[in-house]
Each structure stands twice: as structure tokens, then as C-alpha cells.
Amino acid sequence: MRRIKKFTLAFFLVVLLLCGTLWGLIRTTVGLHFLIKNIVYWVPGLIIQNIEGKSNDLTLKGIQYQMPGFEVKVKEIHLALHFFCQTSLKFCIDDFTLNDLDMVIETQKLPSTEKVSDQPFTDLRIPYPLFLKNLRLTNLNVTIDDTHISLAHFRTQADWQGRTLSLISPQISGLLVSLPEALEKLQAPALIHPAKSNDQTSSTEAKRSLTNSSLKKNIRQDLLDFFAQPLLPALPDFHFPLNIQIKKLTAEQLRIVGDTDILIHSLQLEAKSDNQHIQLDKLKVSFPFGSFSAHGKATFSDQWPIVLKIDSLIKIPPLLEEEKIQFNLTGKLQKQLKFTADFSGSISAQLNATTTLSKSGLPLTMTLTSSQLQWPFKGDPEHKINNLQLKLNGKATNYALSLTGKMKSADLPPAEFSLDGKGNLQQFHLILLRLKLLQGQADLLGMIDWSKAISWDSVLTLKGIDTKKQWPEWPAQFNGKISTRGSIDGERWQLQIPDVLFEGEVQNKPFKVSGFLKGDRAGQWKISSFDMAFGNNKLNIKGDLTHQWVLDMNIDAPTLQDGLPSIAGQLKGALKLRGDLTKPQLEAHFIANQLKWKNFSIHQIKLDANLHSLDQIKGQLVLQVEKLKQSDFMLHHLMLNAKGTEKQHQLALQLKSEPLSGNFALKGDFNRQKQIWDLKLNKTDIRTLSWNWHLNHPTSIKYFHHAQKVTIQPHCWENIQAKLCLPDMIEATKSGGQLRMQLNRFDLAMLKPFLSSGTAIFGNITGDAQMKWTAEDHFPTAELSLVGHDVKIRQNIEDNPLNIVFNNLKLGVQLSHHQAQINTLISLKNNGQMQGNLKISDLQGKRTLSGKIDIDQISLEPINTVLDKNETITGVLNSHLDMSGNSKNPLLYGDISLKHFAINGSWMPVNMASPSHLLINFKGTKSTLKGVIATEKGQINLLGNANWDHIDDWRANISAKGDQIRVTFPPIVKLDIAPDILFEAKPKLLTLKGLIEVPWARIKAEKIPPNVVDVSSYKVMLNDQLQPIIPQKTAIPINTHLNIQIGEDVELDAFGLKAQLQGTLKVQQDQYGMGLQGQINTSSGSFHAYGQDLLVKKGHLIFSGPTKPFLNIEAIRNPENITPGYTAGIRVTGNANAPKIEIFSDPVLSQQEALSYLIRGQAIDQSSGTDSSLMTSMLINIGILQTGNLIGEIGGAFGISRLTLDTQGVGDNSQVVVSGYLNKNLQLKYGVDIFDSLATLTLRYQLMPRLYLEAISGIGQALDLLYQFGF
Structure with missing residues (x-):
């Protein structure tokens, strides 16, 4: 026991020592570098070129790793570790940056790996929290076999705690995914096949037929096998091993290139997963043709329920402007799914569908309804369908289809349609397709089957058709029936029409069509009889085209207008076809008179042909056309005559038309054994406009069939003013050829018919051209050289000639090796x-x-x-x-x-x-x-x-700045301006903006005669054909924003007003027109009215939109020339088009008294005759002011320009004066005294701009020479 304790203690001490050593190595710069270098040493294929910094600021550069099937290169990696965050107990990575990664993976070369356990991985967690403050990837390129992925930029923050990973504000830009093509391109079959024997041909066709049959059988079996199983197999419960939260992901410029090119401008995503659940909170995608947004949720257990809603906006100009489509998907993947789509916008429709993907046969119930559809989708409809309803029920192996609706078209009659049918994977049975139109109906029923070959059998029946209401100019009533059946199997086909019968009336004339025919791919046709009759017009075709040809056609149509609208004329003829395919015999005779159709007419056309092919082809063909006219084209006469045999034949063509006429003659000889066709072109001339061209000598043309070669002997086309030659023989074969042309002279005066009046061109041009071509090259090799001699252009502009004389005029063009070179030189004399x-x-x-x-x-x-x-x-x-x-x-x-x-x-x-x-x-x-x-x-x-980087979005701007620019519009305006303006141009908008300062100006205008008025807004301009001219709209709209600053030294002397102006105006122009904003003021000056120079007390011209200002002017009599204590004047207010003028006084007096003070400066003396005369003069003066327009119209009627009626003098010396201009320089005045009826006649003639000669005749006579001085 004691030994076990010692061993355990020693083991933990060793582990602790190793961890401490590793910790020490990581925490120190030397240790970290030592550790990384040893990793490089012990890992084969790993290279790190440079190591900098320590753990909290580590940079690795030049990283490479290579193994079989895998290679990666990284330019730089930066890593900043903080083992413990300052605010929380987490392992922190402050920064991980990877720049310029290139990775190539070839899956076929990767070493084999041990088999991975099939046990699902359901739990992935981290023992210690990790926080990544900044993850940045730039310029990544990854290639996996034929798939290429590139990423310009990726950045995010990440927080990983337990089994939850949160991505915070990820940013993606410049992602490109290039996918391999789904289907390989098929090699095009050869255009020319070597000759095959009949056995080879039959064998090939048999193999081809067998291959087609086998392919169809495989496709049918694949479809049956496909729908025999559920489309979606049983799905097990699924657990996410890691809970992922994506917060505010944004992406820009994403593109997927493959069979279909997909471009996404921007993408926004917020989503999260939790064990067996996934929730899509936000998805917004913008692409070139619109955008869509989606949200939904799904659970990967309990039959996989799903809820998804998509709102999309489609724009495909000019087809669709804005089409809104809302999709909804609800249900369970393992049970039943319900799908709806709602179209609103240019297309209005609703789609409802229910399906069960987990059942075989794909059960489907679908309904499509629309109250109205039209084509085109935008604008006035050409075709319209109302109340459309489509229903589909059943499975792919057994379904029923119905369709109903109403149709209207601009050029077709309105119709109601209904369709009922049923089908499966092998055939479709059309129970009935009915069209109700033209007061009747058309019924079509039949069946199409593709189980073995494509075959069909159909019957079309027409009942009660009447066109009178739809086309009154072509009334027709008829009934009929036509049956067809046939099949297509690969390249083999056959067609049979066993029954055709239509009867009725057309334009109140009997109409009937009947017949029977059948045919196949082998060219075996049998026409028992085909007859057509329109009134008196009859057509009959009968015969067989089998091994022996026996076919006759006869037409007799004396009144074509009986059956066909807008067609008139007579046609009669017959055709006979005999022999067989190898030795046909044709005889035809046709004549037509007075043919007319819309703007096309032929006076007469005649065809006679008789061709036989026995040992040699021989025969004759004559075609004659008289007076063919279409619009502006006129063919007066055409005669084509071809006759002879293979060994000796000739063709002659006579043509007379506008603008081309000519004669052509050919003689030929065909050698059947050598397969050589020898032609000789002679007696040929061409006339067009004022040019007459003719061939200088007969020219030989040969065609060698075996060698596939054509040769043309040298010849020239000549004109009095030009000569074009082919000096060398032209030889063209299937492998190539060459051509050389010389323009010996071309008088430029020949171009006169193409030049405008007043333009003339002189001189001549010579040139040379060569061209070579081969079958291998797509482009020929060519050279062209043109040189001008004594070239001069004269253009008359208002009777003044502009002469442009050229010293040198050269043009050179070269085409070779898939490139073209163009050289020009234009040198002007002096x-x-x-x-x-x-x-x-x-x-x-x-x-x-x-x-x-x-x-x-x-x-x-x-x-x-x-x-x-x-x-x-x-x-x-x-x-x-x-x-x-x-x-x-x-x-x-x-x-x-x-x-x-x-x-x-x-x-x-x-x-x-x-x-x-x-x-x-x-x-x-x-x-x-x-x-x-x-x-x-x-x-x-x-x-x-x-800038025209994008030709459809070009931009241009010009700024103009100046100081004290003197601008003169003599004799009225002189002003100094200081412009600071900017002009901007775009494809759809022109903009003018800026400031124009006017520090100094002198504006002086003579009095405008009262008869001068603006042109009426109701004017209508007419062209030479007296048709109204439609004013042209500006191609590009103009927006104007100009400020005009009027300075302190601007004086106006016009229409009786002498004043100093000051103010600011804003000129604005947009789609609604031009307008002015601002105010012009005058604080001093004088105003001439009622024969007096009144002092301007105040003056305002106010602009508020329209170019006609609002007036507010007040002028009074000079206080020094009026009775003390009194003030009298005039007040002008209102719009400039119709100003209101009133006389005022202070203190307030009657109008008569106020007028006396205004003109005389004193009150009226009732006992004085002089005052009475003055009042009379004033009243006459006021009356004259109201009759100016009428006097002007009277003068215009008598040819006197600027005729006016005015007063001169004051008091007893007052006169009524009529004046006008007899011509530009001669003025006539006639005055009559108001109180003594004495008359004065004055003639004034302007000798020079300031010098006048004046003759006066009254009580006395005088002749004066006047000179006008200006200061």
C-alpha cells in the first residue's frame, strides 16, 4: 500500500512538473518560440518561416503544410492570448487573425482513414468557458476537387460555455462559391458522315431504335421505382451536439456560380438551435431581382413539425415591377404538410397544396385560383384570363386534373374554357377540353400515351362558330370535325388524318373543306382527296407520293376576296407531279391577276414550268411579274426565263424597278461524269439611281463538284465615272480561297443623290483590296487601301460657301491573325x-x-x-x-x-x-x-x-467662375456678371445650380406698342401636311437651382420707369416647370404716367413661383410742384399679367380732384376754360390707354406695323397722334389738335442707326436732319 501511495504521488508530481514546464514555455517568448520550432520539427510537411512576439502578441508568417491530397499556405496568423479575462473567469483569446489562406484538397489522393463509428454524436461541450474577442479571416481561397470557395472578409466574436456556442455580430463579405457543372457537355455530332451501305444504315437504325427503346424503358422503370417508395423516408429523432446562437449576422456580395448563377447583395440572419429544436428569428436576403424575409421554427423529433413563413418581393423589369409573394409552410414532415402561396401585385393568385411526403406515390391536393391574370403583366393587357381555377388531386401514379377560366385577348375573340382529364406515369386521358367562343364551341378529346412510344388519338369538333360579331368585315358560320392519330418513336413517326370535314358560309358564300391523308418519315404520303371551296374558289389535291409519284393539284379562284379578308384578285393554275424520287417530272401553269393584300399589290404574275429528269434534266421555266408594289418599293417588270438541258442551258433575267434595274444573261454546261458546271456571264448591266454599271466582257464561272471548288475569271464592272475590277482569277475551295479587287477610279460626284441640298463633293478615289481565307480560320486575312485625289467638299450655309480641300485622304484596313488594324490620314490644304x-x-x-x-x-x-x-x-x-x-x-x-x-x-x-x-x-x-x-x-x-466607368451610369460636371464679365444685349441691356455655377449631367437628370452676381447693369428699353401681346397659350403649330406638331419633350429632365444677386449699381429705364434696382432672385426648374422666388426693390426713381414724371416712393416686384411677378409700386408727383399740404400719385398692384392701377391722394379727394393734383399739381378751377381743356386732354389720354390693342389690330389689317394711338402736348396744345411704320426705316405720324382741329403730317426716315431725315407739314412746312446722341 505504501508503494502505491509513493507511485501515485510521484506520478502527479511528474504531471505537475510537465504542466508547469509547458506553462512556462508558453508564457515566455523564448520558450514559446522553442515549443513552436519543435512542433515544426516533429510534424512532417509543416513549415513556419518566421515567428514574432509572445503569447499575448504572437505572429506567425509563411506557414505551409503539405500531405498527399492536402496542401495549405497561410501568409500570416496573429494570436493574442489572455488566459483569464479581467471581468470573468474565462479563457480569453483577444485576437485571432488569419490573412491570405490558400488550401487545396484532392479527395481522391487523401490517405484512407479508419471507419468512423455510426453511433451519433449528441453532446459536444467545453470544460472551461472560452471567449474569442476578435476572429478575423481575410482573403481565403479553398479548392476541394472541382469546387472553389473564396472569402474576402469574415469577422465575429464568439462565446463558448458548456455546450452553447454564441456567434456575436458575424460579418461576411465577398464570398464566392464556384460549383462544377452538373452535366458534361455533349460532343457535337459530325456534320458530314461518310457514305454507308444499306446494310450499315439498316444496322445503325436498328441499333439506334434498340437504344431508344431501352432508354425509354429505363426511364419508365426509374419513374415507377421512384414513386413506389415514399419521397421522404422515415426520419429518426435528431439531437444537435452543440447549441448554436447566431446574433445579428450580416453578409454582403455573396455569389454561387454553377449551372445557375446566384448573386446575393446582402443577407441578415438571427437564429438559434437547442437540442432538438431550431428557431429562425430573422432572415433577410436581397438579390438583383428582389428580396425576401423569413422566420419560422422546426423540431427534429415527434414526426418533425415545421412552421415557416416567407415574404418575398420580386422585381424583373420591365416584365414585373413589384410582385409580392407570401409563402407559408406548416405541418409535419413525417405526416402531412400544407403549403400556401399568395401572389399580389402584377400577378394576383392564390395557391393551396397539401401533400404527404412519407407515403408512396406522392399524394397531392392542389388548388390554384386567380380572379385576373394578364400579359404583359404591366401596362395595357394583350391577353387576360379571369376566374382561373386549377385543381389537381390524387397521386403521381393516378391523378385527376381540372381547369376553368375566361380568356380575353386584343386580337382574339373572348372565350370560356374548361378542361377535365386524368393520368398516370404512362398516359394522360383528355376527357374534354371545351372552348366557348364565337357564339359556338370547340371540343377536343383524346389520349396521349408514352408507355412505349409517344402516340396520340384526338378528335376536334366545332359547333355553331359565327365570326360576324367579332369580325364584321369577315362574317363566317361553320361547323366541323377533324380527327388525328399518330406516333413518334425516336426518328420514326407517322401521321394519319382519317376525317376532315368543315362546312358553312364565309362572307355569305358557301365554304367546305374535306379530305383524308396519311404519311410517315419515309416520305410515303397518300392523299385520297383534299377539297376546299370558298364561294367560286376551288382547290383540289389528289394523289400518292409513294414509290411512284402521281399527284395532281388544281386551283380555280376567280374571286379570292370571297373567302379571305383583305385579299383580292384572281388565281388559276394546275400542277402535275409524276415519276419518282430519283426521276421526278413536274409540270406547272399558274396565272394571277390584280392581287392585293394590305399595301402589297401585283398587277400580274405568271409561271410556266415543264421539267423532266430521264437521262438528262431538261425543261423550261418562265416567270413573269408585272407592276409589283409594296409601300415605296415599285417593281415595274421582271422576266425570268430558264431553259435547256444539262449540257446546254441558259438563263435570262430582265429587271426594271426603283431604284434597281438591269439585264442578266447566263449560259451553262453541266458535265455529269466530271461533275463540272461551266457558266458564262454575259450581256449584263445594272442600273441604280444615276449609276449604270456593265460587265466589260463575258466572264466564265466554273464549279467543280468533286473538288468542291469555284473559279471566276478576271473581269471589270465599269461606269462612266468609276471602274471596279477583279484583276486575278478568283478561286474558292472548301479549304479556302483568295480574292483581289481594284478600284481604278470612283468619282465622288456619284454620291450626289445621297447628299443634302447645298452639299457638293468633288474628286475621285482609287483603291486596292485583297482577301484570303481558309476553312481552319474563323476570320479571313484581308487588306484594304483607299486614296483620295483632289478631294474637296463644298457646303453652302445661307448662300455662303464653306470649302474644305484635302491634300491627303487615306484609309487602310488590315485583318489578320484574329486582329484588325485601321489607319487613317486626313490632311487639309493650308x-x-x-x-x-x-x-x-x-x-x-x-x-x-x-x-x-x-x-x-x-x-x-x-x-x-x-x-x-x-x-x-x-x-x-x-x-x-x-x-x-x-x-x-x-x-x-x-x-x-x-x-x-x-x-x-x-x-x-x-x-x-x-x-x-x-x-x-x-x-x-x-x-x-x-x-x-x-x-x-x-x-x-x-x-x-x-466618368464613364459604367456606361449606363456616366457622370459629368462643369463649373464656371468669372468676375466682372461684361454682357451686352444691344440695344437694351448692358450688365456685368460674376458667375459661379455648376452644371451636372447624369443619364436621367441634368442639374444647373450656383450663384450669379450682377453688380452693375444698365437696362434701357423703348416703349412697347400697346398692340404687342404674348403668343396665345392655345396656339397650335402645323407641319407641311397641316398636321399638328406634337411638342417634343426634353429627353433628359433639367433641374435648376440658381441664385441671382442684383447689386447696388443696377439702373432700369424702361416703359416710363427710371429706377435703381436691388434684390435677390432664385431660379428653380423641375419636372413641374420653371419658377422664380425672391424680391426686387427700388427705393428711388421716377415713373412717367399721365404726361408726368412721378417720383417712386416705393417699388417691389415679388416673385413666388410663376415668372410673372406680383407688383407693388407707388409713385407720387414731385412735392415741389404741387400745392403744399397735398400728395397725389398712382399705385400699381396685382399680378403683372393684369395689374391694378389706381390714383390716390392725401388728403383723400375725389378721383377728378386727385387726377388734377396728379397732372397739374393744383385743384380744378371750375370757372377756367383752361382747366376744362386740360381735363378733356386727360380723359382722351385715359381712353387711348384702353384702346391700344384694337388700334394695333387695325394696323396689322392694313399692313402698317407698330400702329399706335397716343397724345402729345398739354392743355390747349394737346394732340391725338396716330403713328406707324410703313417699312423698317420709314415712320408716318398724323396728329390732330383736340381744340382747333389743325392737322400735322410727319414723315421720318432713318438713314443710319443715329441719323434721321424728317419732313413736317402742318401750319408750316419743315425739313430737318436729326442726329441722336447717347450719353
Whole structure:
């Protein structure tokens, strides 16, 4: 006993010593490094290149491990251990980070392992609590056989206590799972098979038939075996060995690639498991075509009950906008499951199903109902189904099916349908399919069986069909019946229609179809008789196509319009087919007159054919077409005549149409023994537009059947202004060929029919082209070279010619080795040049691009020739651009610059000064803009950028900043502006925003005649055909947010108002239109009214949405020129469209007294005649103000522009004056004194902008020369 105690004590001391030693090694840096190095030493295939730090900050780098079938490489692992957490008694890992893992597993090469016990593992627990504060995995790549998994980032916290593991806020991003393809691609069969003997063919077909029969038998047996067992076998109770809690898991960019590509944008998950229970608290998934959320629970015992609810939103534009689908699954997996689906949105339907997966045959009860379905799902429906109800009951081995509903279509008659049927794994019996439509019904019944071969037997019956209500233009009433039966077994098939009979009336004409026919894959057809009659139109087909052909067809249709809507004309003809498959004999005669169908018509078409094949094929075919017209195409005449024998035959074609006409003639000789066809093309010419082409000499064309070769002798196509030649013989075989063409001359004047009026092109082009091809290459090898000689383009713009003369004009194209090269050179006379080349590689794949475009010193000054005398444009354009990328993602590098740029003219609001310049720099799919627009006063700085990484989501913006830019709109407006604006462009939105300051402005406008009014909002613009022009909507909507700041030195002199303006305006534009917000104020100034210059006491122009402001202006007579103690003036209020003008006074006086104080500055003296005259003058003046529009309309009727009625003078010298313009420079005035009826006639002619010649005739006559000064 004493020895046992000593041994036990010694054992525990040794164990304690070993643990203490291990603890000491882990806790010290040297010991930990020593321990890891020994692990590397004792583990074969393990490599660790670098070890840094201690247990609370350990870093391992360059880790590798390799064994048969398994290899792993890790760039870096970081581990931070704290053996005891500070706040709790847990083993803590502060950080475990793994970066760049590559793992490859080949399961076939893995060493065999011992058999694992079948006993289920039900309990997994940890003896001491573990807390992992930070677990981070980045850039993981795992390959297991043909499956590849990559993970960009994973991060979580974990807490493991006992048998409960909690994952806290896991984050996953960039997960890609690539699965192997489910099915291997089948090798395509050869297109050409060597010749086989009849025995070989029969043997092959027999083997193929046997294989198909065996395959069908296996499939049928597999289906029977599959449904003979329960779909879901008995499930044992299951216990989770570890309880797992997942709290707030988020994932982004998950993708599974295989037979189906699945992309998940984002995922959120909260779930937990407890022994035999699992609960899904939250699952949200977002994918390209929608999203769904789910919650539920399940128990893995007691027949496995389950409850699951899924809410989904599907978006498949433009097919589906937003389709909501709610799924519910309840029941027990081992007993009965109930499944429901509720569709709401574009599709409205309800699905209810009940099944028992644990029973054989898959018992299923299903009902699908919908009050309304339509196609397309969005917008106006083309097809609609109402009250749809589908029922399915039974098992896969014995089920019953029923379907009912109502159907409406845009182009089809409304119908009610019902279907009843039953089936099993071998056949389906259609008890009845009934369609109630067109005042009658159609019944279909039959059976389809696939137990041995696919065979069917069906009968279609029509009763009481009447189309008059649906198609009044084609009334028809008929009944009928058609029976069909047949089978398909592999490549063999047969069809029999034993009974066809339809009778009735079409367009009040008798109609009948009857017949019998049968046929099979061997081409054995028997038509006992097939007859069709529409009124006076009759068709009869009768005969056999078996070993001997005896088939006759006769048609006699003098009135096609009797039976077919929108078709008219006459057709008559006969066809006879005799002989057999090897020696057919054909005789046909057809003639049709006045054929019409919609916008297609033929005056006459005639066909005569007589072909015989005995020792040689011989015969004649004549086709004649007269006046064929379809829309804008017109064929006046076509005559095709082919006749002769194999040894000697000829073909002639005459064609006259718009725009193509011509004559073609061929002679041929076919040598049956050598299998050579020798053709000679002669007497050939082609006429199109103003071009006439003809063949310079007869040309030989040969076809060698055995060698599969075609040769064409050298020849040329000539025109008065052009010549195109094939100088070498063309030879094309099944292995390849070559072709060479020369363009000896091509006068560019031939392009005149394709050019717009005012455009002319001169010069000529020569060129050369070569092409070679082989059967192995997908692309030929080709070269093309075009050179221009004395090329000039003249464009007339408003009677001013713009001439562009080219020194050099070259184009070269090369195609070889799956790549294309394009080179261009354009050199302008007395100007710069543009040179470019583009190379496209891998034409069948990515189509990689490389090349450059250079523009060298191209001046804009030639444009001055089309500008007016005082308008000029200058500038020099240069560019150096490099292209790369591919056809789907082209990249551009380099810059485009415009230097010494200036545009000046009377229409320009600013006077530009050189040097202005623009520079655009390209960097791949991005570009930047820098520029300066220099004016005589101030400059505008331009900055911008653009991005087209995604061509469907391009973006661009330009900012413009300037200071004291002088802008002039003569003769009305001069102003200085300081813009600071930004223009942004996107595919579906343009935005303009920023600030424009106006520190100085002078606005002076002459008085607008009273007859000038806005264009009516009810105007309708008409085109040349007097049809209303629909205003085009802006392709891209524009949003504007501009602030306009009016400074302290802005003066207005317009419409009698002289004032200084100040204020702020906000310009806003959106989908609802343009509006203004803000206020403009004037604190001083004068307002001319009633012949007086009134002082502005206050003035406000208030904008609140519409561009027409609200007015609040008050002006009074100068206090120095009015009776002391009195104030008189006018007040203007209301909307600018219809302002309210009123006269006021202080103290309050009558309107007559107030008007006297406003105009005269004193009260009315009732005893004075002078005061009476003044009042008369004022009343006339007020009346004239109300009749301005009427006077303007009278002037327009007599051809006098700007006709106005006004007053001049005051008191006894007042006049009523009518004035107007007889032409642009000649003004006529006629005035009559109010109180003495003296008349004055004045003619004024404008000699120069400020110089006038005026003649006056009244009491006296005068001729004056007037010059107007401006200050």
C-alpha cells in the first residue's frame, strides 16, 4: 500500500512538473518560440518561416503544410492570448487573425482513414468557458476537387460555455462559391458522315431504335421505382451536439456560380438551435431581382413539425415591377404538410397544396385560383384570363386534373374554357377540353400515351362558330370535325388524318373543306382527296407520293376576296407531279391577276414550268411579274426565263424597278461524269439611281463538284465615272480561297443623290483590296487601301460657301491573325491634319483595343467664310489620344486642346478676346476639363470632369467662375456678371445650380406698342401636311437651382420707369416647370404716367413661383410742384399679367380732384376754360390707354406695323397722334389738335442707326436732319 501511495504521488508530481514546464514555455517568448520550432520539427510537411512576439502578441508568417491530397499556405496568423479575462473567469483569446489562406484538397489522393463509428454524436461541450474577442479571416481561397470557395472578409466574436456556442455580430463579405457543372457537355455530332451501305444504315437504325427503346424503358422503370417508395423516408429523432446562437449576422456580395448563377447583395440572419429544436428569428436576403424575409421554427423529433413563413418581393423589369409573394409552410414532415402561396401585385393568385411526403406515390391536393391574370403583366393587357381555377388531386401514379377560366385577348375573340382529364406515369386521358367562343364551341378529346412510344388519338369538333360579331368585315358560320392519330418513336413517326370535314358560309358564300391523308418519315404520303371551296374558289389535291409519284393539284379562284379578308384578285393554275424520287417530272401553269393584300399589290404574275429528269434534266421555266408594289418599293417588270438541258442551258433575267434595274444573261454546261458546271456571264448591266454599271466582257464561272471548288475569271464592272475590277482569277475551295479587287477610279460626284441640298463633293478615289481565307480560320486575312485625289467638299450655309480641300485622304484596313488594324490620314490644304490608327486584337474574345488619334494644328478660320462680315471665329485644335481596353470597356488617354479661341459677332452677348483656351484630358474612363474664356472685360474659368466607368451610369460636371464679365444685349441691356455655377449631367437628370452676381447693369428699353401681346397659350403649330406638331419633350429632365444677386449699381429705364434696382432672385426648374422666388426693390426713381414724371416712393416686384411677378409700386408727383399740404400719385398692384392701377391722394379727394393734383399739381378751377381743356386732354389720354390693342389690330389689317394711338402736348396744345411704320426705316405720324382741329403730317426716315431725315407739314412746312446722341 505504501508503494502505491509513493507511485501515485510521484506520478502527479511528474504531471505537475510537465504542466508547469509547458506553462512556462508558453508564457515566455523564448520558450514559446522553442515549443513552436519543435512542433515544426516533429510534424512532417509543416513549415513556419518566421515567428514574432509572445503569447499575448504572437505572429506567425509563411506557414505551409503539405500531405498527399492536402496542401495549405497561410501568409500570416496573429494570436493574442489572455488566459483569464479581467471581468470573468474565462479563457480569453483577444485576437485571432488569419490573412491570405490558400488550401487545396484532392479527395481522391487523401490517405484512407479508419471507419468512423455510426453511433451519433449528441453532446459536444467545453470544460472551461472560452471567449474569442476578435476572429478575423481575410482573403481565403479553398479548392476541394472541382469546387472553389473564396472569402474576402469574415469577422465575429464568439462565446463558448458548456455546450452553447454564441456567434456575436458575424460579418461576411465577398464570398464566392464556384460549383462544377452538373452535366458534361455533349460532343457535337459530325456534320458530314461518310457514305454507308444499306446494310450499315439498316444496322445503325436498328441499333439506334434498340437504344431508344431501352432508354425509354429505363426511364419508365426509374419513374415507377421512384414513386413506389415514399419521397421522404422515415426520419429518426435528431439531437444537435452543440447549441448554436447566431446574433445579428450580416453578409454582403455573396455569389454561387454553377449551372445557375446566384448573386446575393446582402443577407441578415438571427437564429438559434437547442437540442432538438431550431428557431429562425430573422432572415433577410436581397438579390438583383428582389428580396425576401423569413422566420419560422422546426423540431427534429415527434414526426418533425415545421412552421415557416416567407415574404418575398420580386422585381424583373420591365416584365414585373413589384410582385409580392407570401409563402407559408406548416405541418409535419413525417405526416402531412400544407403549403400556401399568395401572389399580389402584377400577378394576383392564390395557391393551396397539401401533400404527404412519407407515403408512396406522392399524394397531392392542389388548388390554384386567380380572379385576373394578364400579359404583359404591366401596362395595357394583350391577353387576360379571369376566374382561373386549377385543381389537381390524387397521386403521381393516378391523378385527376381540372381547369376553368375566361380568356380575353386584343386580337382574339373572348372565350370560356374548361378542361377535365386524368393520368398516370404512362398516359394522360383528355376527357374534354371545351372552348366557348364565337357564339359556338370547340371540343377536343383524346389520349396521349408514352408507355412505349409517344402516340396520340384526338378528335376536334366545332359547333355553331359565327365570326360576324367579332369580325364584321369577315362574317363566317361553320361547323366541323377533324380527327388525328399518330406516333413518334425516336426518328420514326407517322401521321394519319382519317376525317376532315368543315362546312358553312364565309362572307355569305358557301365554304367546305374535306379530305383524308396519311404519311410517315419515309416520305410515303397518300392523299385520297383534299377539297376546299370558298364561294367560286376551288382547290383540289389528289394523289400518292409513294414509290411512284402521281399527284395532281388544281386551283380555280376567280374571286379570292370571297373567302379571305383583305385579299383580292384572281388565281388559276394546275400542277402535275409524276415519276419518282430519283426521276421526278413536274409540270406547272399558274396565272394571277390584280392581287392585293394590305399595301402589297401585283398587277400580274405568271409561271410556266415543264421539267423532266430521264437521262438528262431538261425543261423550261418562265416567270413573269408585272407592276409589283409594296409601300415605296415599285417593281415595274421582271422576266425570268430558264431553259435547256444539262449540257446546254441558259438563263435570262430582265429587271426594271426603283431604284434597281438591269439585264442578266447566263449560259451553262453541266458535265455529269466530271461533275463540272461551266457558266458564262454575259450581256449584263445594272442600273441604280444615276449609276449604270456593265460587265466589260463575258466572264466564265466554273464549279467543280468533286473538288468542291469555284473559279471566276478576271473581269471589270465599269461606269462612266468609276471602274471596279477583279484583276486575278478568283478561286474558292472548301479549304479556302483568295480574292483581289481594284478600284481604278470612283468619282465622288456619284454620291450626289445621297447628299443634302447645298452639299457638293468633288474628286475621285482609287483603291486596292485583297482577301484570303481558309476553312481552319474563323476570320479571313484581308487588306484594304483607299486614296483620295483632289478631294474637296463644298457646303453652302445661307448662300455662303464653306470649302474644305484635302491634300491627303487615306484609309487602310488590315485583318489578320484574329486582329484588325485601321489607319487613317486626313490632311487639309493650308491647314493641319488628323492621323489615327486603331488595332483590335482577339476578335472572337475580348476584342482588345490599342491605337492613337492625333490632330495637328487644325485652324477654325476657314469657318469665317460662311459667317457675316463682322463675325469671326479663330482657334487652333490639337489632340493626342491613345486608346486601350476592349470593345465593352474602351479606355482613352491623352488630351484635346483648343488654343487662341475666340468667337465675335453681333449675336454674341460677350466680346471674346484671345487667348481663350480649352483643354480636355482623358485618363481611361475619366476626363477633366480646364479652360479660360477671355473677354474684353473679365474672364470665365472652366473646370470639369467626367466618368464613364459604367456606361449606363456616366457622370459629368462643369463649373464656371468669372468676375466682372461684361454682357451686352444691344440695344437694351448692358450688365456685368460674376458667375459661379455648376452644371451636372447624369443619364436621367441634368442639374444647373450656383450663384450669379450682377453688380452693375444698365437696362434701357423703348416703349412697347400697346398692340404687342404674348403668343396665345392655345396656339397650335402645323407641319407641311397641316398636321399638328406634337411638342417634343426634353429627353433628359433639367433641374435648376440658381441664385441671382442684383447689386447696388443696377439702373432700369424702361416703359416710363427710371429706377435703381436691388434684390435677390432664385431660379428653380423641375419636372413641374420653371419658377422664380425672391424680391426686387427700388427705393428711388421716377415713373412717367399721365404726361408726368412721378417720383417712386416705393417699388417691389415679388416673385413666388410663376415668372410673372406680383407688383407693388407707388409713385407720387414731385412735392415741389404741387400745392403744399397735398400728395397725389398712382399705385400699381396685382399680378403683372393684369395689374391694378389706381390714383390716390392725401388728403383723400375725389378721383377728378386727385387726377388734377396728379397732372397739374393744383385743384380744378371750375370757372377756367383752361382747366376744362386740360381735363378733356386727360380723359382722351385715359381712353387711348384702353384702346391700344384694337388700334394695333387695325394696323396689322392694313399692313402698317407698330400702329399706335397716343397724345402729345398739354392743355390747349394737346394732340391725338396716330403713328406707324410703313417699312423698317420709314415712320408716318398724323396728329390732330383736340381744340382747333389743325392737322400735322410727319414723315421720318432713318438713314443710319443715329441719323434721321424728317419732313413736317402742318401750319408750316419743315425739313430737318436729326442726329441722336447717347450719353
